[in-house]
Amino acid sequence: MNEKWKSWMEVAQVLHETPGAEICCPECKVGMLEFKDELIRGLDKVDGYIFCNGCGAYAVLSRVSKNNP
Numbered sequence: 001m002n003e004k005w006k007s008w009m010e011v012a013q014v015l016h017e018t019p020g021a022e023i024c025c026p027e028c029k030v031g032m033l034e035f036k037d038e039l040i041r042g043l044d045k046v047d048g049y050i051f052c053n054g055c056g057a058y059a060v061l062s063r064v065s066k067n068n069p
């Protein structure tokens with residue numbers, strides 16, 4: 001696992017513990033990160049987009065949707 005990916009995983013961890021947290025971009029250290037969840041219908045998964053409003057860096061973290069009974 002490289003350093004870049006590791007820092008994004010840390011961002012995801014913070015978000016998981018503190019929903020709505022304002023987090024600085026781990027790549028440019030200037031921009032703020034924005035978040036968007038996209039439900040993939042039919043596949044029962046959610047793609048969580050994390051992207052920087054400064055440099056445009058982004059990561060996508062997929063997870064299984066918990067909306068199913």
Ligand SMILES: [Zn+2]
Pocket residue numbers: 025026027028029030031052053054055056057
């Ligand atoms: Zn950035």
